[in-house]
Every structure is written in structure tokens, then in C-alpha cells.
Amino acid sequence: MSSPKPNPVRDTLGGADAKNLQIQLPMDDTLGQTIVGRLLQQCSQTHKFWETQPVAQLKDIKDTSLPEGPIEPPTLVSKVKQEPYNLPGQFEWTTCDLNSDDVCSEVYSFFKENYSELAFKAEYSVEFLRWALCPPGYYQSWHVGVRVKTSKKLVAFIGGAPGRIRVRDEVIKMAKINFLCVHKKLRSKGLAPVMIKEVTRRVHLQNIWQAAYTSRDILSTPVSTCQYWGRMLNPKKLRDVGLTLFTERMSMSMTIKFFNLPDAPITPGFREMERRDVPAVTELFRNYLCQFGVAADFDENDVKHWLLPRENVIYSYLVVSPETHEVTDFCSFYAFPVLIPGNRKYTTVKYAYSYYNIATVTLFP
Numbered sequence: 001m002s003s004p005k006p007n008p009v010r011d012t013l014g015g016a017d018a019k020n021l022q023i024q025l026p027m028d029d030t031l032g033q034t035i036v037g038r039l040l041q042q043c044s045q046t047h048k049f050w051e052t053q054p055v056a057q058l059k060d061i062k063d064t065s066l067p068e069g070p071i072e073p074p075t076l077v078s079k080v081k082q083e084p085y086n087l088p089g090q091f092e093w094t095t096c097d098l099n100s101d102d103v104c105s106e107v108y109s110f111f112k113e114n115y116s117e118l119a120f121k122a123e124y125s126v127e128f129l130r131w132a133l134c135p136p137g138y139y140q141s142w143h144v145g146v147r148v149k150t151s152k153k154l155v156a157f158i159g160g161a162p163g164r165i166r167v168r169d170e171v172i173k174m175a176k177i178n179f180l181c182v183h184k185k186l187r188s189k190g191l192a193p194v195m196i197k198e199v200t201r202r203v204h205l206q207n208i209w210q211a212a213y214t215s216r217d218i219l220s221t222p223v224s225t226c227q228y229w230g231r232m233l234n235p236k237k238l239r240d241v242g243l244t245l246f247t248e249r250m251s252m253s254m255t256i257k258f259f260n261l262p263d264a265p266i267t268p269g270f271r272e273m274e275r276r277d278v279p280a281v282t283e284l285f286r287n288y289l290c291q292f293g294v295a296a297d298f299d300e301n302d303v304k305h306w307l308l309p310r311e312n313v314i315y316s317y318l319v320v321s322p323e324t325h326e327v328t329d330f331c332s333f334y335a336f337p338v339l340i341p342g343n344r345k346y347t348t349v350k351y352a353y354s355y356y357n358i359a360t361v362t363l364f365p
């Protein structure tokens with residue numbers, strides 16, 4: 001497979017989070033016939049590790065006789081391997097307490113150094129990490145690190161957060177695995193599969209048997225993929241820092257005019273979400289998400305955690321109908337800075353990623 005030409009915008013957009021959502025479920029017709037075609041085309045290489053794991057395999061894509069349900073049925077927690085997987089002798093496991101400011105800053109610095117090879121690096125703040133990895137009912141044991149025994153230096157991390165995902169009519173407890181990172185100097189030595197197996201073991205110890213993975217590359221068969229589109233808010237700054245979203249056909253003044261926004265929102269009743277909105281937003285979400293075959297099962301606690309605004313992390317807005325006073329529409333994004341190397345004027349650019357958006361009344365103008 002040939003690598004696409006580097007593009008700082010696309011690469012940093014895509015580097016941060018999900019592109020292929022991998023859930024350990026067999027695929028069927030509704031879960032993406034279009035993806036199947038792309039997969040067969042794109043994925044000619046073998047996956048030594050993932051081919052040994054209980055995920056939908058490429059060879060099974062066209063096999064419609066496979067039953068729907070878990071690939072591996074749950075076993076007894078008492079049968080789960082009690083000891084951690086073996087690491088090469090110089091390393092040891094550590095469980096990262098993200099409530100500790102020191103540990104969280106250490107994880108933050110580790111990501112800053114190692115998460116991205118690109119010139120433009122996403123910077124996951126301590127607040128962002130806590131939001132992403134510590135939702136209600138989270139397990140500290142799923143924040144798995146590897147340290148060098150002698151120096152105690154953190155050299156690898158994988159994080160899991162619990163979530164309830166509804167698959168058709170069944171709500172399943174899952175682990176959402178994210179933030180897999182191995183120190184730059186330790187790559188391609190097989191550490192990532194051990195990290196994945198260890199976090200899986202720790203997930204099983206909580207009597208949870210399914211997981212959702214996100215990854216940049218296609219590994220086994222994705223349940224869902226997503227396409228990133230970029231939208232400039234400050235074209236002049238983006239040009240100055242060298243982010244190349246520009247077409248040669250548009251001058252800077254045309255670009256500014258094209259992307260210009262009104263000084264204030266034009267939708268009547270549009271405002272930032274507040275704590276008092278949690279019940280109405282939860283209801284809006286539940287009504288909206290029930291149309292999908294696979295979706296998060298949000299209750300009020302989830303809505304409080306994932307959607308109540310937190311500066312530099314998550315931003316949520318809604319529309320309250322001036323007539324009925326009901327919450328009719330909702331939009332949100334999460335955000336983090338991306339570091340700009342070697343620029344005299346700017347050190348960071350803020351990236352915002354569209355998150356949940358629900359419109360029942362307001363139409364895009």
C-alpha cells in the first residue's frame with residue numbers, strides 16, 4: 001500500500017482520534033457493505049497479531065452464515081489470567097493514577113514527546129486526558145503504563161474507559177480503548193500487542209467482554225469509519241503557520257470573506273449548554289440515538305461528563321425554542337491545541353473536532 005502524501009492538516013486532524021471504529025462484533029449487511037469493498041481493496045497485508053484476536057477477520061467478510069453475537073462468549077472472571085502478561089526484563093507494568101497531578105502531567109509529557117511523528121503535534125492537556133479517560137465508573141486499572149525498571153521512566157501507555165454501547169436492542173458494557181502509545185525508540189518490537197493483551201485482561205477482570213478500538217490504520221474489519229473535513233476559522237493565522245488548507249484560486253481576502261462568520265449566532269434560542277439542561281439533553285440524545293443500530297447508551301451522568309462544557313476540552317451548545325422552551329437542537333465539539341514548531345508569532349493552533357450534533361428543528365442555513 002503506498003503512503004499518501006503528507007499533509008499537515010489532514011494528518012493532524014486524523015492523528016488525534018477515531019478513524020476506524022473497531023468493535024469486536026461480526027459484520028453484517030447493515031454494518032457497512034461499502035466499507036467491505038474498500039477493505040478488500042485496501043487491506044492486502046496480513047496482521048500477525050490481530051489475526052489471532054477475537055475480532056471480525058477479513059477472510060470472514062463475505063461469510064453470511066456467521067451468527068450475530070460475541071465472537072468469544074464471556075467466561076468466568078475467576079478463569080481470567082490473574083497475573084499480568086510478561087514484559088521484556090527491563091520493563092515493568094504501572095497503573096497510572098490520573099487523579100494524581102504528577103502522574104497525569106507525566107502521561108501528558110509522554111504523549112507530547114511520543115504521540116505524533118508529525119511536525120504539528122496534538123497536545124492533550126491534563127484536563128483533556130481526564131475527560132477522555134475518567135468518565136463515571138471508570139477503572140484506574142485500565143490506565144496501563146510501562147516503565148523502565150531502573151529509571152521508572154514511562155515508556156508506553158494504553159488507556160481504556162468504560163461505556164455502554166447499544167447494539168440493536170442489547171446494551172453491552174464495553175471498554176473504549178484509546179491513547180495507545182509506545183516510546184519512539186521502542187517501536188516495532190512487539191510491545192503494542194502486549195499492551196493490548198494486558199488491557200484486555202484487565203477489562204475481563206471487570207467482567208466486561210467487548211471493546212471498541214479506534215485506529216488510523218485498517219486492522220481487521222471496522223464497524224465504522226469517518227472522514228475528516230477541515231473548516232478554517234482564522235485563515236490568516238493558518239496561512240501564517242503553514243497549514244495548507246488554501247487553494248491557489250482564492251486570494252486571502254476572498255478566503256477571509258468566504259469563511260467569515262456573523263458576530264453573534266443567528267439562530268434564536270442558541271446558547272451554551274448548562275447543568276440545568278442535562279435532563280432535556282439526555283432525552284434529546286436518547287430519542288436521536290435510538291435510530292442507529294450501534295450507538296452509545298447515554299444516561300444523565302454520561303451527558304454530564306461527556307457534554308457539559310469544560311474550557312479547552314468540550315464545548316456544547318443548544319437551541320431552546322422561544323415558543324415551547326424545549327431543547328430542540330444540540331451541537332458540540334471537543335478541542336485541543338496543536339503545537340506549531342518554529343513559528344515566531346504563534347506556538348499553537350486550536351483544533352476543534354465535531355462531536356455530537358442533533359437537529360430536530362434548526363436547519364443549516
Ligand SMILES: CC(C)(COP(=O)(O)OP(=O)(O)OC[C@H]1O[C@@H](n2cnc3c(N)ncnc32)[C@H](O)[C@@H]1OP(=O)(O)O)[C@@H](O)C(=O)NCCC(=O)NCCS
Nearest residue numbers: 047048049050115180181182187188189190191192215216
Ligand atoms: C501505534 C503504536 C503504539 C504501535 O507501536 P509499534 O511498536 O509500532 O507496534 P508493534 O510493532 O509493537 O505492534 C504492531 C501491532 O500493533 C497493532 N497496532 C498498532 N496501532 C494500533 C492501534 N491504534 N490499535 C490497535 N492495534 C494497533 C498493529 O496493527 C500491529 O499488529 P498487526 O501485526 O496484527 O497489524 C506506535 O506506533 C505509536 O506509539 N504511535 C504513536 C501514537 C499513535 O499513533 N497511537 C495510535 C492512535 S490511533
